[in-house]
Amino acid sequence: MRARFFCTLTLIGCLTMPLAAGKGTSAGLAGQPLKPGIPREDFYIFRKIPDAPVFTLERQTSIYRLLEKGPLLFTLVYTRCNGVCYPMIRSLRSAVERLGGLGTDYRILVLSFDPRDEPEDMAAMARVEGLSGHPHWIFGTTGPENIRQLVASVGYWRQPDSLKQQVNHPAVLIGLNRNGQIVRFLVGASIAPARLAEVIKEMRGEFVPSYPLPRKNVIFSCFQYQADKGLKLNWGFALLLMPGVVTLGGSLWIFHRGAHQRRSAPGGF
Amino acid sequence: MEATTIQSTRQPEPIILIQETTLTGEEQAQFKKLTLVWLTTALALFPILVILGLLMRGSQAAILKMSPELFYAFMTLHGLGMVGIWYIAGMAGAGLLLSRYVRPSLALSRGVFWATLVAVVLLIVATLIGKFITGWYFLYPLPLYPADVWKPWATLAFFAFLTIAGVAWTLWTVDYLRAIASRYSLKRALAWDVLFKKVKESDVPPMILILTVSLISALAGFLAAVVLIALFAAEALSSGFTNDALLMKNLVFYFGHVLVNITMYLGVAMVYELFPAFAEKGKLTTKWMVAAAWNASLLLVNLAYFHHLYMDFVQPGLLQKLGQIASYLVSVPAGVVTIISVLSLAFGSRMTWRLPSLLFFLGVMGWAIGGMAAVVDSTIVVNFRFHNTLWVPAHFHTYYLAGVVFMILGFAFQYAAELSGKAENLRLGRWLTALLTVGAYGFLSMFFYAGAHSVPRRYAVYPSEVHQGAGYAQVAIVFILLILTGVIIYLWEYGRRCVHAFSAHSH
Numbered sequence: 001m002r003a004r005f006f007c008t009l010t011l012i013g014c015l016t017m018p019l020a021a022g023k024g025t026s027a028g029l030a031g032q033p034l035k036p037g038i039p040r041e042d043f044y045i046f047r048k049i050p051d052a053p054v055f056t057l058e059r060q061t062s063i064y065r066l067l068e069k070g071p072l073l074f075t076l077v078y079t080r081c082n083g084v085c086y087p088m089i090r091s092l093r094s095a096v097e098r099l100g101g102l103g104t105d106y107r108i109l110v111l112s113f114d115p116r117d118e119p120e121d122m123a124a125m126a127r128v129e130g131l132s133g134h135p136h137w138i139f140g141t142t143g144p145e146n147i148r149q150l151v152a153s154v155g156y157w158r159q160p161d162s163l164k165q166q167v168n169h170p171a172v173l174i175g176l177n178r179n180g181q182i183v184r185f186l187v188g189a190s191i192a193p194a195r196l197a198e199v200i201k202e203m204r205g206e207f208v209p210s211y212p213l214p215r216k217n218v219i220f221s222c223f224q225y226q227a228d229k230g231l232k233l234n235w236g237f238a239l240l241l242m243p244g245v246v247t248l249g250g251s252l253w254i255f256h257r258g259a260h261q262r263r264s265a266p267g268g269f
Numbered sequence: 270m271e272a273t274t275i276q277s278t279r280q281p282e283p284i285i286l287i288q289e290t291t292l293t294g295e296e297q298a299q300f301k302k303l304t305l306v307w308l309t310t311a312l313a314l315f316p317i318l319v320i321l322g323l324l325m326r327g328s329q330a331a332i333l334k335m336s337p338e339l340f341y342a343f344m345t346l347h348g349l350g351m352v353g354i355w356y357i358a359g360m361a362g363a364g365l366l367l368s369r370y371v372r373p374s375l376a377l378s379r380g381v382f383w384a385t386l387v388a389v390v391l392l393i394v395a396t397l398i399g400k401f402i403t404g405w406y407f408l409y410p411l412p413l414y415p416a417d418v419w420k421p422w423a424t425l426a427f428f429a430f431l432t433i434a435g436v437a438w439t440l441w442t443v444d445y446l447r448a449i450a451s452r453y454s455l456k457r458a459l460a461w462d463v464l465f466k467k468v469k470e471s472d473v474p475p476m477i478l479i480l481t482v483s484l485i486s487a488l489a490g491f492l493a494a495v496v497l498i499a500l501f502a503a504e505a506l507s508s509g510f511t512n513d514a515l516l517m518k519n520l521v522f523y524f525g526h527v528l529v530n531i532t533m534y535l536g537v538a539m540v541y542e543l544f545p546a547f548a549e550k551g552k553l554t555t556k557w558m559v560a561a562a563w564n565a566s567l568l569l570v571n572l573a574y575f576h577h578l579y580m581d582f583v584q585p586g587l588l589q590k591l592g593q594i595a596s597y598l599v600s601v602p603a604g605v606v607t608i609i610s611v612l613s614l615a616f617g618s619r620m621t622w623r624l625p626s627l628l629f630f631l632g633v634m635g636w637a638i639g640g641m642a643a644v645v646d647s648t649i650v651v652n653f654r655f656h657n658t659l660w661v662p663a664h665f666h667t668y669y670l671a672g673v674v675f676m677i678l679g680f681a682f683q684y685a686a687e688l689s690g691k692a693e694n695l696r697l698g699r700w701l702t703a704l705l706t707v708g709a710y711g712f713l714s715m716f717f718y719a720g721a722h723s724v725p726r727r728y729a730v731y732p733s734e735v736h737q738g739a740g741y742a743q744v745a746i747v748f749i750l751l752i753l754t755g756v757i758i759y760l761w762e763y764g765r766r767c768v769h770a771f772s773a774h775s776h
Contacts, residue, residue, distance in 0.1 A: 042410070042414065043414075045414070045416065046416035046417070047416060047417060048417065217509050217510060217511045218511050218512065218513050219510065220500070220512070220513055220516055221513035221515070221516060222513060222515050222516045222519065223515075223583070223585065231585055236513050236515075236516040239496055239500075239516060239520075240516060240519050240520065240523075242492070242496060243489045243490070243491075243492035243493040243495075243496060243523070244489050244571060246489075246492050247485060247486075247488045247489040247492060250443075250488065251446065251455065251485050251488070252455065254443065254446050254447055254450045255446075255450040255454060255455040255458070257447075257450065258447065258449075258450025258451045258452075258453075258454075259450075259454065261450075261451040261452075262450075262451065262452060262453075262454065
């Protein structure tokens, strides 16, 4: 009896074991290859990014040393990019100029994820963007191992395209608070000032309410909204009703079974 | 009344341990012992959980410094622990009373006890060591995103606790239902013969009706938890599956709301069964009003939980309105009928107001007061102001601490007294009741007052905008110390009787 009891406990433990893995593992935080797609902020929020040396033309510093002076807006680019990198920096610059607060509230770290890039290449990129010598825009490189750690820590993916001699990658701007924790992702080449303002607020420690958009892989939602049809019940609502329905059926079954005992018992009704 | 002014002590009368039983002599002895073990386990954990509450209020009062992680670990353990211990104590007490009429399984109760112990250890490890600090509601998707605050194994330990306790308590619930079904048909257990006027009053005791309503609802609540755990597991196991936050929140509050309400109903069932004996008025029968009230509760307790989701704007308005209507309706039948029943029993009776009867009486009143505060908060326009303020813990602490806890403390004391045969010091009993009551209502009034002044709940430390919350917490600490003193005196008195009862049993 006791052995069966402990076997049952072990079985329950085994069934619930995969929960221990948490979302981090499935998201590739344990070193699994990251798949192309929109970076998932919810997997990485409040995780601390690892420290890494930062090499610029003028100096050698590190991410954590830069954070000592305040929050950082952080992005990964590469200088040979014919696609999104340069337009994104330009859009960021434009949004930052409209919002203000650079240097007082935060600074911007643009780091290359391409091991072939040298500090000179990043300085050239800054020059092209009209940001050369700007004290609060830091264009730098880091070591290959540091690149690997950094991209893994934020769920950033890179996919070489041998035909175009390019690297496919997402355009993502990451807000880091003073502790080096990720507070917000901003995805896309075009940086809307309103969205950037929210990131900056988050970096300063102010609360910005947000709500995740419905995703396609949600199977059991309670309701679906369609503009032409309004609110429609969905499969999730059936799950909500299930406990009540099963209880009703189960109770009827228990009392139906009890009828046999009631008939045979002297005091039964 | 005269007798009480002359006598300072009184021998316990047989209120719980009467001759009426379905068990054989040996079975009865085993059942009595197991019930005492259940009650003692719950009562031993009670002061520890009170101390956690004291420490949390200490942090809010800016008297104690603790990390937010520790505060939320305490909050998670305190919330789940309190609900858990009073549920098991309620079930154990109800099981003993149920054995007067039907035969619950002793072996299953034993198995559930050991499973519950394992679950309690897992909960303590998950919260205090693993720092799993999501609160009792482990609101989706928080448990899946520890953000380096807690380790993944703590999530495992927490869900293992939920699974083990959930499975064990579901089996316990099913067993009680099976036992009731072995003697009563569903129609009779739910007093439908009275409800549909086939007979004027039923000889099925009101306790059977209340327990049938409670156990069926509890089963639905536990099944909601099963669905919830399965959906969490599905998301953790697969890479492509994501849950709907609204569905998950509905499920968690369905489960939580039902479990808390059923715990109160278990206490109320004891009152229906035992209070008439204290009042020396024989047994209650199930009349139409009682049958109607509790049948209405069966439906409404399963719908009232929508009031937990008023702030979820994606929940359709119809369900929100249903939440308010059900909350209003659920409080009236069961609450009003019970209060009138208890008042009519107490009024003009020859009852000696001893510790158990006082606690039963005050417990029902606490249930009513907390229930009214809950009705206030379940009003949508009020909830817009009170949501997530200290008004919320104020109302649930009222019907818990000053409600079901009082009822179960009364039951446990009477039970230990009857088992041991030790006389009760009436004066001490009244002082103890006064201490617990003043402590409880003083502590609760600070919650209510702070809530009415928009002090938010679940803050480890109050920011400058609501600094007044710290002052209210300081006052509350004084009253918590009164409660703690009362609980220690109670446990001393209870413990003495338990030791006597255990040693008598072993001989």
